[in-house]
Each structure stands twice: as structure tokens, then as C-alpha cells.
Amino acid sequence: MTLDNNHGDFKLQKLRDNKPNFGIILAVIFIFTAFPPVVTAIEIVVNKTASTSGYSKVDIRAIFTMQKRLWPNNKQIKVYTLPDGSSLHKEFVKKALNMLPHQIRRVWDRMTYSGTGAAPIELESEQDMIEKIATTPDSIGYLNSKPDNENIRSFEAQ
Amino acid sequence: MKTSVHLKLNKRQWLQILCRTSSILGGGWFLFEQCIMDVLVRVFPKGDERCFKLFNKLGQLLTVCLFLAFYSTRIFAESKLLPDEVQIHGFLTQGFFHTSDNNVYGQSDDGISPGLTEIGVNASYQPFSKLRFAAQGLYRRAGAVDRGSVRVDYGLADLTLFEYDSGKVGIRGGRIKNPFGLYNETRDVAFTHPTILLPQGIYFDRSRSLMLSADGGSFYAEQRTDFGDFNFKFNVGMPSSDLKEIKTIVLAKQNAQGSFDTKPAFATQLNYELNGGEYVLAVSYMDMEFDFNPAPGESLRRSTSRIQPLLFSAQYNGEKFTLTGEYEYRWNTFGNFAAFDGGKFVSESWYVEGSYRILPELQTTVRYDTFDMDISDRDGETAALLSFQKHSAFSQDWVFGLRWDITPSWMVRGEYHRVHGTAWLPQADNPDPQKGIQDWDLYALQLSFKF
Numbered sequence: 001m002t003l004d005n006n007h008g009d010f011k012l013q014k015l016r017d018n019k020p021n022f023g024i025i026l027a028v029i030f031i032f033t034a035f036p037p038v039v040t041a042i043e044i045v046v047n048k049t050a051s052t053s054g055y056s057k058v059d060i061r062a063i064f065t066m067q068k069r070l071w072p073n074n075k076q077i078k079v080y081t082l083p084d085g086s087s088l089h090k091e092f093v094k095k096a097l098n099m100l101p102h103q104i105r106r107v108w109d110r111m112t113y114s115g116t117g118a119a120p121i122e123l124e125s126e127q128d129m130i131e132k133i134a135t136t137p138d139s140i141g142y143l144n145s146k147p148d149n150e151n152i153r154s155f156e157a158q
Numbered sequence: 159m160k161t162s163v164h165l166k167l168n169k170r171q172w173l174q175i176l177c178r179t180s181s182i183l184g185g186g187w188f189l190f191e192q193c194i195m196d197v198l199v200r201v202f203p204k205g206d207e208r209c210f211k212l213f214n215k216l217g218q219l220l221t222v223c224l225f226l227a228f229y230s231t232r233i234f235a236e237s238k239l240l241p242d243e244v245q246i247h248g249f250l251t252q253g254f255f256h257t258s259d260n261n262v263y264g265q266s267d268d269g270i271s272p273g274l275t276e277i278g279v280n281a282s283y284q285p286f287s288k289l290r291f292a293a294q295g296l297y298r299r300a301g302a303v304d305r306g307s308v309r310v311d312y313g314l315a316d317l318t319l320f321e322y323d324s325g326k327v328g329i330r331g332g333r334i335k336n337p338f339g340l341y342n343e344t345r346d347v348a349f350t351h352p353t354i355l356l357p358q359g360i361y362f363d364r365s366r367s368l369m370l371s372a373d374g375g376s377f378y379a380e381q382r383t384d385f386g387d388f389n390f391k392f393n394v395g396m397p398s399s400d401l402k403e404i405k406t407i408v409l410a411k412q413n414a415q416g417s418f419d420t421k422p423a424f425a426t427q428l429n430y431e432l433n434g435g436e437y438v439l440a441v442s443y444m445d446m447e448f449d450f451n452p453a454p455g456e457s458l459r460r461s462t463s464r465i466q467p468l469l470f471s472a473q474y475n476g477e478k479f480t481l482t483g484e485y486e487y488r489w490n491t492f493g494n495f496a497a498f499d500g501g502k503f504v505s506e507s508w509y510v511e512g513s514y515r516i517l518p519e520l521q522t523t524v525r526y527d528t529f530d531m532d533i534s535d536r537d538g539e540t541a542a543l544l545s546f547q548k549h550s551a552f553s554q555d556w557v558f559g560l561r562w563d564i565t566p567s568w569m570v571r572g573e574y575h576r577v578h579g580t581a582w583l584p585q586a587d588n589p590d591p592q593k594g595i596q597d598w599d600l601y602a603l604q605l606s607f608k609f
Contacts, residue, residue: 058384069287070287075287076287099435100476101518102518103434109350113278113344115314115316118245136242
């Protein structure tokens with residue numbers, strides 16, 4: 001009993017000694033508001049019907065620039081993206097496609113407004129993306145992390 | 159089943175749609191009412207007041223209808239009522255121009271002309287993985303050249319003949335945009351090019367209808383390799399025969415009454431892109447022929463003219479810096495000039511353009527472009543013999559521009575041009591070819607929206 005109490009007092013004392021420094025907290029808060037944490041994890045996700053193996057980074061770029069239109073089983077790839085302003089979208093384009101957001105926008109706009117192709121379908125939020133990928137066969141998109149949904153699989157590039 | 163899922167729109171979404179629509183509609187109305195009145199005053203400079211009031215009302219009505227159509231399309235496109243196989247997009251652009259001398263897009267000299275309006279709505283429908291239909295309607299108003307008209311910009315069926323792991327081959331049929339240089343296919347879509355006025359020596363507004371599109375067919379092939387993507391297009395078709403803008407130039411005579419008939423033309427392009435468009439190289443070539451049929455009793459003779467432009471394009475698209483250059487060499491044969499070397503002469507034009515993104519959404523641009531109507535007459539001596547002004551044979555244009563992408567859907571930009579020469583001035587806005595001023599300034603402001 002006594003020992004336990006002593007131990008507790010000791011812990012309390014230690015906590016008091018390490019009283020949080022409000023300056024540091026403020027600084028951290030400031031830094032986080034000034035520079036929102038950068039999304040680092042990008043997960044390319046597909047509907048469970050899509051095949052997920054044997055693709056390279058080059059193939060992923062070809063899929064999202066709408067050049068590669070078919071899965072190996074000859075089903076059309078249904079491509080979904082997030083708005084240009086979304087930080088996840090920007091990260092995805094830079095990290096997964098090795099392109100810049102304005103470069104891929106140029107490719108999509110040229111197709112859309114010249115009639116030579118159809119750009120991916122833009123969804124409003126990550127929640128929409130989860131719903132869309134889970135319910136659309138042959139679909140592909142991207143998220144922060146793989147959701148806990150049996151209809152969605154991760155897409156790994158070799 | 160699918161539709162019932164798509165029909166679900168919650169209150170928040172409806173409210174959002176309502177707010178967006180009403181604010182944009184309100185702003186747009188004021189803008190367009192001004193524009194329409196501006197056109198009316200020009201068309202009927204001596205019209206009486208009652209007449210104006212009536213037209214004003216009619217103009218407002220038309221404007222509202224146009225806007226309602228545009229925004230209801232947009233709302234429809236964003237409402238998730240459509241299946242994913244159907245996509246609808248559009249754009250709306252309004253430009254304002256002021257010049258120290260000479261006119262562009264309306265009465266810009268000593269005034270501000272809101273003379274350039276472009277509204278486009280397109281739809282793409284993919285019923286099968288290998289077959290796609292696409293069409294775009296375009297409303298365009300461009301000074302005295304076009305008082306406002308609606309036309310089918312493109313309308314085509316696209317059939318993929320075969321698709322393999324690293325490329326595809328296909329055909330298109332219908333009204334197809336001509337691939338020419340970096341911008342011809344989307345020249346009316348403000349978002350897709352860096353400045354308000356494209357380099358006029360290559361992307362002449364005057365010969366726009368001839369170069370824009372053709373009714374016919376197209377063959378295309380795409381090949382992806384480890385060292386870049388190749389894209390080839392070959393289009394054959396009938397261009398528009400509305401060539402009144404180049405009439406005076408081609409015939410060297412004002413107010414000719416006869417008409418032009420175009421013949422089947424072809425346009426081809428080989429495009430190479432490295433690293434997802436970081437580097438772009440392209441070669442384009444077109445061959446266009448058209449006959450002039452004089453009106454009964456007109457002293458001009460029946461003749462055939464031909465224009466064959468060859469264009470080399472190069473672009474570097476970096477994170478902050480974009481560098482673009484294009485060089486055009488154009489063979490011309492103007493039938494009515496048969497007395498002068500068989501009417502054959504060569505035009506040359508090139509430009510170099512650098513853009514820098516100060517911020518991802520703020521871009522500055524500097525460009526120098528130059529055009530010579532006839533490379534054997536760079537100072538316009540021969541043009542003077544044909545009773546044109548000397549400076550109508552050339553133009554050199556320095557452009558300084560600033561573009562701000564406020565949101566991914568809204569963009570505003572402004573630019574200043576210092577122009578030496580009058581070679582690309584629109585005829586309809588400058589009806590008297592003897593009144594051009596050699597050195598002039600142009601200021602332009604543009605607001606554009608897309609969805």
C-alpha cells in the first residue's frame with residue numbers, strides 16, 4: 001500500500017517537474033496551422049473486380065492520363081479522381097504519377113474540350129471515393145489509406 | 159436501380175446548388191446585358207430609342223435564356239443524376255479590350271470593348287468500351303467579325319479499332335477539330351492556353367473558321383514507349399466555307415461580292431511527349447484549298463487558292479517555369495494574284511514564350527511573336543504596290559501577361575501588347591484598310607469559368 005502510494009507520489013512529482021511548456025505548445029499549434037501536415041500516405045485503390053498485379057508506375061500514369069483504357073480482361077477501366085484543390089490529389093499526382101498537377105490538368109482539359117477523350121470523373125470527397133470504388137466494378141481511385149471495406153483492394157505497382 | 163441511387167441529393171447539396179447558381183447568374187446577367195446593348199448600339203448606330211428599348215428587352219431575354227441553359231446544364235452535370243458513362247463539361251469566357259489605335263473585338267480604340275464572349279458546353283457518352291460519342295456546342299461573339307452565333311464546334315463518333323498494352327489505334331468521324339500546333343484544337347477554351355490572345359501569326363483569328371475543324375474523318379494512333387509517348391493524327395474533311403475575314407487579303411479587293419467554296423482538306427500532326435508532358439514536341443501540317451466564285455457582273459475572275467502551313471512546336475512544362483516556342487512556314491497560292499509570280503509566296507511566323515509561376519495559381523508570361531506575310535517582302539514594299547498599307551505585311555508583338563487561377567474553376571488574367579505592324583488585324587473591325595496605325599498598344603482583361 002505504502003509502497004504503491006509512494007510510487008504514485010513519485011510519478012506525480014515527475015509530472016509536475018515536466019510541466020508542459022505552453023510556449024512550445026503554442027509554437028507547435030502555430031506551425032500546424034501555418035503548415036497543415038502534409039499527406040504522405042497515398043493508397044491507390046481498386047474495386048475487388050480489378051486485377052492488381054503486374055502493373056508498373058508507368059502503367060499507373062497511363063491509366064490516370066486516360067491513355068490506357070482496358071484491364072487485362074478487356075473491361076474498361078473506370079477512373080475516379082478528387083478535385084484539383086485537394087491536397088490528397090496534389091500529393092497523388094506528384095508521388096504516384098511523378099507529374100505536376102498542372103501537367104495532368106493540361107492533359108485532361110485537352111481531351112475534354114477537343115472531343116478527343118474523356119477525363120476521369122471527379123468526386124467531391126474521400127468519402128465519395130470510398131463509396132464509388134466499393135460499388136463500381138473495374139474502378140480505380142486513390143485514398144489516404146486503404147479503408148476497411150471488403151470491396152476495396154490496394155493496387156501496388158512493381 | 160442505378161438511377162435511384164443517383165437521385166439521392168441531400169438538403170446541403172440542393173442549397174449549395176441554389177446559392178452557387180443565384181450568385182453566378184446575377185453577376186453574369188449584368189455583364190451580358192452590357193455586352194448585348196453594346197452590340198445593338200453598334201449595329202444600329204442611328205436607331206431610335208423605342209427600338210433600342212425593345213431590343214434591350216429581347217437581348218435580356220436571350221441572355222437570361224442562354225445563361226439558364228448554361229447553368230442548368232452545369233447543375234445537371236454536377237447533380238449526380240447522370241450515369242458515369244455520360245460526362246458534361248463547359249466553359250464561359252468574357253474578354254475586355256482596349257487599344258491605343260486600331261480595333262480588336264469591337265470598338266476597342268478609345269474605349270473598352272467587351273467584344274469577346276465564348277460559351278461552350280460539351281457532352282461525352284461512352285456506351286461501349288470501344289465506342290464513344292462527343293459533341294460540343296459553342297456560342298461565340300467576336301467583335302464585328304462575329305455578332306454572336308451558335309454552332310456545333312465538334313460532333314464525332316470515336317471508334318477504337320484495337321488497343322494493346324502500350325498503345326491504341328482508332329478512327330473518328332463527324333466534325334473534328336484540326337490538330338495544329340499546341341493550341342488549335344482548344345483555341346476557344348481560355349483555360350487551355352496561357353494568354354488571352356494566342357500568337358496571331360500562327361493562330362490567326364482571321365482564318366480561324368478555315369483552320370478550326372473539318373467535317374470528315376480522322377485516323378489516330380498512340381504509342382507509349384520507355385522513352386516517351388507518340389501520338390499521330392491524320393484528319394481529312396471539309397472545312398467551313400465562311401471565309402469572309404480573309405476575302406480582302408486573298409483577293410486584294412475590298413467589298414468583293416462573290417463567295418468561297420472550300421475543297422476537302424487534310425491536317426496531320428505527330429506529337430511526342432516525355433515524362434507526362436514535361437517535354438512536348440510536335441510537327442503539324444495542313445493543306446487547304448478553296449475556290450472563289452465571283453458574283454454575276456463582278457470584275458474578279460474565278461480562281462483557286464491554297465494554303466499549306468507547316469508548324470514545329472516545342473514546350474517545356476516545369477513546376478514553376480514553362481518555355482514554349484513554335485515556328486511556322488506557310489506556302490500560299492492566291493489565285494487572284496496570278497500576275498505576281500503565279501500568286502505564290504511564303505509566310506513565316508514564330509514566337510518564344512516564357513511563363514513563370516510565382517505561386518501555383520499565379521502565373522506571369524512574356525512573349526515575343528513575329529509574323530511576315532511574305533518572306534520576300536518583309537518591309538511591305540510589294541504590299542504597297544497592291545494598295546495595302548506597308549505595315550499590313552508584318553507584325554511584331556511583345557506580350558506581358560498575368561494569370562490568376564482563383565479556384566480550379568475560375569480564372570482571371572490580364573495582358574499588355576506592344577504591337578509593331580497590322581498584319582493580323584481583323585478586317586471586319588477595321589473596315590478601312592488605309593486607316594491602320596503601325597505602332598499600337600493593346601490591353602486585355604479576361605474572366606473565365608469552366609466546369
